[in-house]
Amino acid sequence: MKLITAIIRENKLDQVREALIGAEITRITVSRVSGHGQQVGEEIYRGAKLIPNLIPKMRLEIAVNDDFVDITVNTIIKAARTNSKGEVGDGKIFITALEECIRIRTGERGRSAI
Amino acid sequence: MKGQLKKNVIAVGLLLFLAAGSAMAADSVQVDTGTTAWMLTSTALVLLMVPGLAMFYGGLVRTKNVLGTMMHSFVAMGIMSVLWVLVGYSMSFGKNVMGGWFGWSRDYFLLRGIDETITPAGIPEYVFSMFQGKFAIITPALIAGAFAERVSFKGYIAFIALWGLLVYNPICHWVWASDGFLYNMGAKGAIDFAGGTVVHIASGVSGLIAALYLGSRRGYPRIAAAPANLVMTMIGAGLLWVGWFGFNAGSSVSSGLLTAQALTATQVAAAAGAMAWITIEALHQGKATALGFASGILAGLVAVTPAAGVVRPSGALALGIAASSICYIAIIVKNKLKYDDSLDAFGIHGIGGIVGSLLLTFFIRRSWMQAAVEAAGGSWTIWQQFGVQAVAVATAIAYSAVVTLVIIFLVNKFVGFRASTEAEMQGLDHYYHGEQGYGMLNPR
Numbered sequence: 001m002k003l004i005t006a007i008i009r010e011n012k013l014d015q016v017r018e019a020l021i022g023a024e025i026t027r028i029t030v031s032r033v034s035g036h037g038q039q040v041g042e043e044i045y046r047g048a049k050l051i052p053n054l055i056p057k058m059r060l061e062i063a064v065n066d067d068f069v070d071i072t073v074n075t076i077i078k079a080a081r082t083n084s085k086g087e088v089g090d091g092k093i094f095i096t097a098l099e100e101c102i103r104i105r106t107g108e109r110g111r112s113a114i
Numbered sequence: 115m116k117g118q119l120k121k122n123v124i125a126v127g128l129l130l131f132l133a134a135g136s137a138m139a140a141d142s143v144q145v146d147t148g149t150t151a152w153m154l155t156s157t158a159l160v161l162l163m164v165p166g167l168a169m170f171y172g173g174l175v176r177t178k179n180v181l182g183t184m185m186h187s188f189v190a191m192g193i194m195s196v197l198w199v200l201v202g203y204s205m206s207f208g209k210n211v212m213g214g215w216f217g218w219s220r221d222y223f224l225l226r227g228i229d230e231t232i233t234p235a236g237i238p239e240y241v242f243s244m245f246q247g248k249f250a251i252i253t254p255a256l257i258a259g260a261f262a263e264r265v266s267f268k269g270y271i272a273f274i275a276l277w278g279l280l281v282y283n284p285i286c287h288w289v290w291a292s293d294g295f296l297y298n299m300g301a302k303g304a305i306d307f308a309g310g311t312v313v314h315i316a317s318g319v320s321g322l323i324a325a326l327y328l329g330s331r332r333g334y335p336r337i338a339a340a341p342a343n344l345v346m347t348m349i350g351a352g353l354l355w356v357g358w359f360g361f362n363a364g365s366s367v368s369s370g371l372l373t374a375q376a377l378t379a380t381q382v383a384a385a386a387g388a389m390a391w392i393t394i395e396a397l398h399q400g401k402a403t404a405l406g407f408a409s410g411i412l413a414g415l416v417a418v419t420p421a422a423g424v425v426r427p428s429g430a431l432a433l434g435i436a437a438s439s440i441c442y443i444a445i446i447v448k449n450k451l452k453y454d455d456s457l458d459a460f461g462i463h464g465i466g467g468i469v470g471s472l473l474l475t476f477f478i479r480r481s482w483m484q485a486a487v488e489a490a491g492g493s494w495t496i497w498q499q500f501g502v503q504a505v506a507v508a509t510a511i512a513y514s515a516v517v518t519l520v521i522i523f524l525v526n527k528f529v530g531f532r533a534s535t536e537a538e539m540q541g542l543d544h545y546y547h548g549e550q551g552y553g554m555l556n557p558r
Contacts, residue, residue, distance in 0.1 A: 010178075010544065010550060011544040011545070012540075013557060014540070014541075015540075018539070030556075030557055058557065
């Protein structure tokens, strides 16, 4: 089991969600975050180096069984890119190992709980 | 020489007399400071309703569309004010032209002739013009509720500009200009105290046409009922209620008894509408919602808008309850028919305006009816007045529907009105304004 965390542009949320649902990945958590990466370089303002401003993004967290990792990642990449080439700021995907997944309602654990 | 001197004295004397005469004529209508003060306040109150509407609608849409939705109200404040001063006031309150389709007076173009005019009511004509102009602003902003979350900004501006010129100004002229045909129909004209037909029926019906023509939002009906910020909606509802005192009581264009009667009727109808709505809601689906309370306020206020100056509190109570009941059912019907009048522009403003304009006939105060009987030369019945009301309502419905359809067709074809799929998915805020509305509110 893996936990896929994707940081994407704010205005790409609906496209990514629709694409995931189209690929039958329907269980996701969405939160709003701020961050910065390569998108804004170091700024110099009146001679002082500054930390750049935080940029709003959306974070998606999706727990998947191992065999669904590739389809999820590819769907997200395709839908979250600004255009076919992609732009700086399109985001990142992190894949972490998921130790356990439990459904609260039934107490199921493991593959079937995802 | 003596004859010439006499002629000169007479000539000078005549000139002085004429000068004195015209000076007297200019002073003969004094500014009534009390009335003017109230009308200035009313003007400001009605304008306050527009940001109030922006908040009301803004809170009901998804997070990605809040600024775009609020901009629909705000940009109306801009474009409609400019058009009003240019041609709107003249088209609405000028003398009949084009067979009475609308009005025109050269003095009203850019308000150039009224810089010092005081109306017979004792208020500067600027005040009257500005007061009426606020109605011209809020009416198209109401329509935006019907096609929320799915129109382009540029197309919207084009639409409301044309709508104001071709729908609002004519209907306003027919109902409120002294030579308008609805103003003069029957014994004492069609009763529309503050805009049941001019504002609510016109905007509601136009909204319905727009919602049907432009089609539903992507993902409707699944995405319906996703208000991201009901707190803002409630604040908006409160501002609308208070602002409505300017809307209704200010429409008395006086500061006296009629004003008081209109204010009272307004208050009672709003409260009755709100209580009726949440009672029905609690009985029908178990809980009284905040949005239901706000909707009931609006239904009551919309219904009393045409009636504020002619009904007593008992009548206002009845109108509020009737409007909430019928609007509640109208929304259920809308959900069953599955058309996307997103924020119930027709369900509340259209239906509420129709209910109010017709039902008020049965609650007209006696003194008004007596005056009507005298004006008609001896006889005027409730049913005759109902007939006049029905003509006014039918005219507003038919005219708004047809002209709006034509305008939408043209705007969509030549400017683009319906937002593209891409725009709808990205959200109006980002796609048309390059901005985001909410800070860290979780997406809805």
